[in-house]
Amino acid sequence: MRGMRRARRHRHSINADINLVNLIDVSFVLLIIFMIAAPMLQGGIDLTLPSAESAPASTTDPITVSVTADGKYYVNEAEVQIEELGEIVASMRGDSKRDVVLRGDKAVTLELFMPVVGILVQRGIEDVTIMTEQKNGG
Numbered sequence: 001m002r003g004m005r006r007a008r009r010h011r012h013s014i015n016a017d018i019n020l021v022n023l024i025d026v027s028f029v030l031l032i033i034f035m036i037a038a039p040m041l042q043g044g045i046d047l048t049l050p051s052a053e054s055a056p057a058s059t060t061d062p063i064t065v066s067v068t069a070d071g072k073y074y075v076n077e078a079e080v081q082i083e084e085l086g087e088i089v090a091s092m093r094g095d096s097k098r099d100v101v102l103r104g105d106k107a108v109t110l111e112l113f114m115p116v117v118g119i120l121v122q123r124g125i126e127d128v129t130i131m132t133e134q135k136n137g138g
Contacts, residue, residue, distance in 0.1 A: 062099040062129070063092050065116060069107035073116065086119040093125065103131045 065085065066074040073080050075088050089100060100120060104113050120128055 060099075062101040063089055064101045064103060065089065065120075067102075067104040067108050067112055067116060069105040071112050082115060082119070085116065086123045089120065089125065090123045099127070099129060100125055101129045101131050 064074075064076050068074070073082055073085055075085065075092070080088055092098070093100070102116060102120075117128065120126075
């Protein structure tokens with residue numbers, strides 16, 4: 001009998017506490033993963049936009065036309081030739097009347113930028129938003 005009593009006395013009680021150390025470790029790992037992944041999720045073509053005083057754009061799911069400093073043209077993230085640009089944007093827009101956002105690198109000349117505007121106007125797309133960086137107040 002004495003052996004049984006001793007076994008009962010040393011039995012561990014149930015611990016219902018949450019181990020916060022593991023929870024904090026997982027939270028920090030997820031935070032780091034999202035901090036690294038967030039810039040990659042934004043996507044798009046890497047441009048240095050000109051700065052101007054402007055209102056924030058309120059478009060949802062726009063068609064983005066980008067012009068890089070080295071004279072390349074992109075629709076969303078796909079490189080296109082200038083000759084194909086109007087047809088591609090018009091087919092993507094279809095009857096939905098999706099907004100078209102025009103982005104040009106700061107170093108782009110009007111010689112590269114204006115043909116895009118002309119092509120869009122020829123296709124009947126006259127409501128085009130030109131994207132800029134928000135100008136710092138100063």
